[in-house]
Amino acid sequence: SAVISQKPSRDICQRGTSLTIQCQVDSQVTMMFWYRQQPGQSLTLIATANQGSEATYESGFVIDKFPISRPNLTFSTLTVSNMSPEDSSIYLCSVLWVTEAFFGQGTRLTVV
Amino acid sequence: TQLLEQSPQFLSIQEGENLTVYCNSSSVFSSLQWYRQEPGEGPVLLVTVVTGGEVKKLKRLTFQFGDARKDSSLHITAAQPGDTGLYLCASGGTSYGKLTFGQGTILTVHP
Numbered sequence: 001s002a003v004i005s006q007k008p009s010r011d012i013c014q015r016g017t018s019l020t021i022q023c024q025v026d027s028q029v030t031m032m033f034w035y036r037q038q039p040g041q042s043l044t045l046i047a048t049a050n051q052g053s054e055a056t057y058e059s060g061f062v063i064d065k066f067p068i069s070r071p072n073l074t075f076s077t078l079t080v081s082n083m084s085p086e087d088s089s090i091y092l093c094s095v096l097w098v099t100e101a102f103f104g105q106g107t108r109l110t111v112v
Numbered sequence: 113t114q115l116l117e118q119s120p121q122f123l124s125i126q127e128g129e130n131l132t133v134y135c136n137s138s139s140v141f142s143s144l145q146w147y148r149q150e151p152g153e154g155p156v157l158l159v160t161v162v163t164g165g166e167v168k169k170l171k172r173l174t175f176q177f178g179d180a181r182k183d184s185s186l187h188i189t190a191a192q193p194g195d196t197g198l199y200l201c202a203s204g205g206t207s208y209g210k211l212t213f214g215q216g217t218i219l220t221v222h223p
Contacts, residue, residue: 004154033210042118042200042216043155092154094211101145101202101211103154 002027002097006104013083013111020079021107023093028073033094034066037106043092049076083111118201118214125191126222133186133217135201142203144184145211146175149198158186191221 003026013019023032031050035043047057047068055068069077080087092106117136125131135144143162147155159168161177161184168175172195174187188195201214 009152031210040198040216040218042213043211045210045212048210094154099143099160100157101147101155103156105153108152 001100002029002095002102004093004095004102004104006093006107008107009105010108011110013109015084015111017083018079018081019083019109020077021091021093023076023078023104025074025095027097029095029097030073031096032070032076033096033101034068034076034078035092035094035103037090037092039090039108046078046091080109083109085111087111116201116203116212116214118217120217121215122218122220124220124222127192128190129221131188131191131219133199133201133219134183135185135214136183137203138182140181141177141184142181144177144181145202145204146184146186147200147202147213149200150196155198155200188219191219193221193223195219196221 005024007022033048034046036046037043045058046061047055049055049068049070051070051073065081067079088111090106090108093104094101119134123131145160146158149155159175164181165179166177172189176185199217202211204211
């Protein structure tokens with residue numbers, strides 16, 4: 001299995017500012033995934049992060065708004081830039097281990 | 113991108129009752145996974161089904177994969193308050209890692 005540490009677990013931010021979320025995995029993995037989730041609702045994939053290459057973004061998500069770093073095979077960051085209240089959500093990182101997806105505990109972001 | 117239709121969206125039942133959650137698609141699943149998520153945590157995998165007609169049991173949970181691999185169901189027998197959570201079906205198409213999720217079912221089991 002894979003153990004994922006994600007931080008911060010929650011934050012309250014002012015609109016117009018940026019927040020960087022960190023995701024640390026206890027094993028080397030090729031791909032890391034970033035999802036967004038409204039409380040009590042499903043997950044939407046933001047992007048796939050591969051080490052050594054630019055992240056691949058899903059429709060509706062752009063690099064300028066959600067820049068991602070993947071400096072090595074165990075770590076990734078997602079930045080939520082120029083935040084607005086609409087960015088208030090839960091952000092989760094995920095990795096694939098064999099055929100199972102493992103998730104961090106999520107970052108609950110509130111933009112005021 | 114494969115679309116997954118999950119129903120019902122909400123379930124509120126009493127302890128001891130049975131329930132079924134459904135996950136359907138207009139296209140064939142290569143495989144399908146069921147996850148459960150508790151508040152403040154990420155989703156945790158319950159089961160992966162791959163073969164059409166497959167039935168898997170996990171204690172009081174029974175998972176079925178349709179013969180045509182376009183639908184799946186999760187049945188819970190004698191639900192307990194500890195079963196409360198968000199249940200999600202997910203499919204990775206040809207890639208397990210990049211998952212598409214159903215809308216989710218919020219299950220509340222009252223003591």
